[in-house]
Amino acid sequence: MTLISLSRRLRRTPFSNGVEAAGVKAYTVYNHMLLPTVFRSVEEDYRHLKTAVQVWDVSCERQVELRGPDSGRLMQMLTPRDLRKMLPGQCYYVPIVDETGGMLNDPVAVKLAEDRWWISIADSDLLYWVKGIANGYRLDVLVDEPDVSPLAVQGPLADDLMARVFGDSVRDIRFFRFGWFEFQGRSLVVARSGYSKQGGFEIYVEGGDIGMALWNALMEAGRDLDVHAGCPNLIERIEGGLLSYGNDMTDENTPHECGLGRFCNTQTAIGCVGRDALLRVAKDGPVQQVRAIEIHGGAVPGCDRYWPLMDGNRQVGHVSSAAWSPDFATNVAIGMVRMTHWDEGVELDVVTPSGIQAATVHETFWL
Amino acid sequence: MTLISLSRRLRRTPFSNGVEAAGVKAYTVYNHMLLPTVFRSVEEDYRHLKTAVQVWDVSCERQVELRGPDSGRLMQMLTPRDLRKMLPGQCYYVPIVDETGGMLNDPVAVKLAEDRWWISIADSDLLYWVKGIANGYRLDVLVDEPDVSPLAVQGPLADDLMARVFGDSVRDIRFFRFGWFEFQGRSLVVARSGYSKQGGFEIYVEGGDIGMALWNALMEAGRDLDVHAGCPNLIERIEGGLLSYGNDMTDENTPHECGLGRFCNTQTAIGCVGRDALLRVAKDGPVQQVRAIEIHGGAVPGCDRYWPLMDGNRQVGHVSSAAWSPDFATNVAIGMVRMTHWDEGVELDVVTPSGIQAATVHETFWL
Secondary structure: OOEEEEOOEEEEOOOOHHHHHOOOOOEEEEOOOEEEOOOHHHHHHHHHHHHEEEEEEEEOEEEEEEEEEHHHHHHHHHHOOOOOOOOOOOEEEOOEEOOOEEEEOOEEEEEEOOOEEEEEEEOOOOHHHHHHHHHHHOOOEEOOOEEEEEEEEEEHHHHHHHHHHOOOOHHHHEEEEEEEEEEEOOOEEEEOOOOOOEEEEEEEEEEEEHHHHHHHHHHOOOOOOOEEEEEEOOOHHHHHHOEEEEOOOOOOOOOOOOOOOOOOOOOOOOEEEEEEHHHHHHOOOEEEEEEEEEOOOOOOOOOOOEEEEEEEOEEEEEEEEEEEOOOOOOOEEEEEEEHOOOOOOOOOEEEEEEEEEEEEEEOOOOO | EEEOOOOOOOOOOOHHHHHHOOOEEEEEEOOOOOEEEEOOOOOHHHHHHHOOOOOEEEEOOEEEEEEOOOOHHHHHOOOOOOOOOOOEEEEEEEEEEEEOOOOOEEOOEEEEEEEEEEEEEEOOOOOHHHHHHHHHHOOOOOOOOOEEEEEEEEEEOHHHHHHHHOOOHHHHEOEEEEEEEOOOOOOEEEEEEOOOOEEEEEEEEEOOHHHHHHHHHHHHOHHHHOOOOOOHHHHHHHOOOOOOOOOOOOOOOOOOOOOOHHHOOOOOOOOOOOOOHHHHHHHOOOEEEEEEEEEEEOOOOOOOOOOOEEEEOOEEEEEEEEEEOOOOEEEEEEEEHHHOOOOOOEEEEEEEOEEEEEEEEEEOOOO
C-alpha cells in the first residue's frame, strides 16, 4: 500500500474532478497521465462492469494526430497491417513496429479522412517515433497531440445509456466503426470500441472544456441504470485476453510473439519500416508467444514483475499479468511461453513472490 | 492520499528491494519506472540531504545509448548545444529539441568515446525520437536502452562515503566529468553530477545484477556518516532552480523560455534539426521565461496542475512547482512568466486550489 505523489507531470484530465468526486481509490500512470485503477474494489468494480454500465476516464489514451497529404503514407510506414482497404469511419487495431520489428505501441488507428488520422495510443510516447520518422523522411504531414480525451462507456447497458445522451442512432454503430454525434453543439467521434469484453463505446472528447459536462450528463442519464465511474479492470481484461503494452509486451517482442499475427499483412504492407525485419518471422512463426495461463491454488498476489514459468529447473517463459477471477474460480494470467511448451494443457510451475504454484497453459482466454 | 497500483509496466529497478527495505512511503512514475519520492517525510528527507549523505535510486534516468560511426553526428542533430569541443570523459546538459524548437527532453549527455554516447534522460521516451531520426536519415548507428541504472550519492558527505567504496581518487572527479571505477571487478562510470545542489555523484550501474551489492556496500560504509536512502527532494530542487521536464517545461517550450539559452549555441550547432526554428528566438529572445516565484503567506498545497499567475484580471504566467521551504521560511516555486512581468520584484497573485496568495517574481533562485 504505497502512495502516489502527484505533480503536474502526472497530468490531470478533463474528467479528473468527476473521478475524484466518485471516490477513486488508486491510480496508475499512463502516458504521463493519471489513470484510475480502483473505485470500490477491483472485485466490486469487476462485478458491476459485467452487469451494468460504467463511465471510464481513459484520457490517457492520448491521440497522435496526422494531417496532410502524406498522412496515409506515414500511417502505413508505422504498421505491418495493410491499410489499403481502410475507409474513413473505420478503426483498426494496429501493431506499431520499429525497424527491427519490435513493438513500439499497440494503438487503435482512427481514420477520420484520407488526410487525417488519430492514433489512440497505449503507454509509450509514440508521438516521438512518428515525429522522428516524419522528419527523417521529410514527409508533408503535421504530427501532434491534439486536445482529445477519450471517455469510455462500457458494460452490457452501454447502448441504453449512450442512446439517452446521443440518440438512438448510436445503437447502429458497428464494432470498430465510428460516427459523428452532437453534444452541446459540438460534433464528437463516437466509436464502438473499448478496453473490455462487455461491449460499449469510446467518445473522443475534442476540447477538454466540455469534459465535465459530458461526464455529468452520462451520470445523470444513467442513474436508474446503476451507472458508476469505472476504469479498465485488471481481472476482466485478463479473462478476455486484452494485452497491455508494457505489461504483456515490450519493444523486445514482435507482433507475432504477442499473438497479433492476424493483424499483420507483412507481405503486402509495403512501406512499413519494420517489414523487412518481420518477413521471416511472419513466414516461420515466432519461437515464443503470448498464452492464457491458469494458475492453480489460492489467489496470487499482485503481479508487479515477471514471474518465471518453469518446467522443472528450466525457465520456459514468464507470467506478466495475473489476478484471481471470481467468475472462473481460478487465477487467470497472461504469459509468454516458449514454443516447446505453448500447447494447450501443458503443465508448468510459476514462481510467484509468495511461492511456487502449478499452472496450465491454454490456447484461448476465458471468453 | 491516493494509492498507486503496481504492475510490471511500472518497472521495478535493480535497487527496489533496498528502497522497500528502507521504508519508501510514496512513489512517482518516471520513464515507466518507479521513482521514490518520500522516505521519512519530504521535510525530514530535505534536512538530512543538506546535512549528511543519501543514496538515491534514480534508475528511472534511463540511458539512450548511441554506438557506431554516426553517433556524434546524430548527437549533434538532437541538440542546439555545440558539441564540437566535448571530449570523452565529459558530461553536458543538453536541451533536446524537435524541428519546431520545442523541448523533447533535457538530459545529460555522457560521451564515453567518439563513437559511443549515453543520453541520461528526463521523463519522456526520447529513445523513440532518436530511433526515428536515426532511421529516417539512414544513419549508421545503433540506438537502444542498455541495462544501465544510475545510483546517485548526494549530500555534503558524498565525497567521504564514495571514497570509502571507490577509493580516494573519486574525490578528484571534477564537476560534470566522469571516470571509470571498479566495483566487484566491474568497471563503472562515476560522474560528479546529480539532481541536487548539495554535491555528489552518479554511478552508472551497468548490469542490474550488482545493484543490491552496491546499494548495500554504500549503506554499510556510510553507517557512521548517517547515510540514508533518499530521493530527489521537491523542496531542495525548487530552492536550487532545478527544472523538471513535464512539470516546469513541455514540448510547448523552447530552451530559451526554460532559461536554458546558455546551453544553446544555435548559430554554430550545425546539423541540429531544430536549428532553423530556434535561430530567431536565439537572437530576439523568448516572450516568456522560467522564473523563481516566491509565494507569500502560509504553506501552499501540493502543486499538481498549473496555478495561474495574475496581474489583476490578466493571466501573465503560471506556477508549475511549489513547496514550503523551511530554510527560507516562505513558499518557493518555479513558474513561467510573460516578458512584461518577469523582472525582479514584480508583484503578482497566484491562484492556488486553496485560494489566492501574493507572489513575487525573482530572477535568481534560492542558492
